[in-house]
Amino acid sequence: MSLVGKNAVVTGGASGIGLATSQRLARDGAGVAIWDVNEADAQRAAAELVTKGVRAIACRVDVSQRVQINAGLERVHAELGPVQILINNAGITDFTPFLEVTEEGWDRVMSVNLKSMLLCTQAVVPDMLAAGWGRVINISSSSAQAGSARMTAYAASKGGVIAFTKSLALELAATGVTVNNVPPGFVDTPMLRSSDRPGGINVAGVAATSPMKRPGRPEDIAAACAFLASEDAGYITGHTLSVNGGRYIA
Numbered sequence: 001m002s003l004v005g006k007n008a009v010v011t012g013g014a015s016g017i018g019l020a021t022s023q024r025l026a027r028d029g030a031g032v033a034i035w036d037v038n039e040a041d042a043q044r045a046a047a048e049l050v051t052k053g054v055r056a057i058a059c060r061v062d063v064s065q066r067v068q069i070n071a072g073l074e075r076v077h078a079e080l081g082p083v084q085i086l087i088n089n090a091g092i093t094d095f096t097p098f099l100e101v102t103e104e105g106w107d108r109v110m111s112v113n114l115k116s117m118l119l120c121t122q123a124v125v126p127d128m129l130a131a132g133w134g135r136v137i138n139i140s141s142s143s144a145q146a147g148s149a150r151m152t153a154y155a156a157s158k159g160g161v162i163a164f165t166k167s168l169a170l171e172l173a174a175t176g177v178t179v180n181n182v183p184p185g186f187v188d189t190p191m192l193r194s195s196d197r198p199g200g201i202n203v204a205g206v207a208a209t210s211p212m213k214r215p216g217r218p219e220d221i222a223a224a225c226a227f228l229a230s231e232d233a234g235y236i237t238g239h240t241l242s243v244n245g246g247r248y249i250a
């Protein structure tokens, strides 16, 4: 799937699913801008791509902050050019029993996981509209599809991502810009590893309960993103492409 001549912004691209997606889009020919709050890891990831001949940059961007997003986009325009592919992947998890969820905790999850969709997409879509071609791919979660105990804030934010995707897809359908979402099942990333605590989840538990008897790999999600970003996916919009090894079958 050739993405030669395209530029992609991957939020949360310094780790896990975002890192694998940056590497996959780069392998398919795209220039890649990694936006992440973890500047050191983002720089390392971009530098590794550059050594392979990829046009890649890293920007310290908190996806819940419009000013930082605008600054990040200015750098992308200056160093790579206009953006045709946006992977809205940055996210944080939260395992809190419902009666202990605080307003601050709720707002933080909503800001990073859901408000970021508004801010990053509003910033980048004008490039796509100008080109008459674009791909917005939002990472949601099987937790929103199936429900997840002790994850009300997280699951609600990701349910919002799915509703946001469908609505924006309809609004942009005639413009050449598609908007889709990928809800991963449990994927072996630093996020999943950090969830290994009482009330959380862990890799062994996921492997035991998964229909495929293994957690997802970041590359599994990256492959779905690469497909949705490709020319071949041009007639797909508003879609939820579940990549979960059978954890949730709609």
Ligand SMILES: NC(=O)c1ccc[n+]([C@@H]2O[C@H](COP(=O)([O-])OP(=O)(O)OC[C@H]3O[C@@H](n4cnc5c(N)ncnc54)[C@H](O)[C@@H]3O)[C@@H](O)[C@H]2O)c1
Pocket (backbone or CB within 6 Å): 011, 012, 013, 014, 015, 016, 017, 018, 035, 036, 037, 038, 061, 062, 063, 064, 089, 090, 091, 092, 093, 112, 139, 140, 141, 142, 143, 183, 184, 185, 186, 187, 188, 189, 190, 191, 192
């Ligand atoms: N791993 C899973 O099992 C799983 C399952 C379903 C959905 N997801 C979703 O996939 C996405 C990626 O998760 P992952 O498992 O790769 O996690 P991860 O923690 O390995 O990577 C997330 C990246 O996002 C960055 N980030 C966090 N907050 C940010 C912010 N405010 N601005 C910019 N960057 C920020 C982190 O620094 C990190 O590099 C998330 O949206 C997550 O909710 C993951």
